[in-house]
Amino acid sequence: MNEKDELLYSRAIKAFGIENQKRMFIEESAELVKELLKEFREIGNINKIIEEIVDVQIVLDQLKLIYCSDINLYKKVRLEKMNRLQHEINKKIE
DSSP states (O other): OOHHHHHHHHHHHHHHOHHHHHHHHHHHHHHHHHHHHHHHTTOOOHHHHHHHHHHHHHHHHHHHHHHOOOHHHHHHHHHHHHHHHHHHHHHHHO
């Protein structure tokens, strides 16, 4: 995330509060799930799905600011998860 976004997200957290932004993440995630379920029923709308992905990403970035003050720990856990994904892909295609 760039500095401009980080500043905006920090301002949002300060303006709306941590608990509210956590609730907003849950709400936005539910809206994304709803749009994906519509796609399974073949009544989905790609534009709405993209809009919800963006909404989730924006609030997820705010959660990263709230919870991931130790950037090295975040990077370590992310690398472990990416390595596990690579391992599972390799098993699948072999």
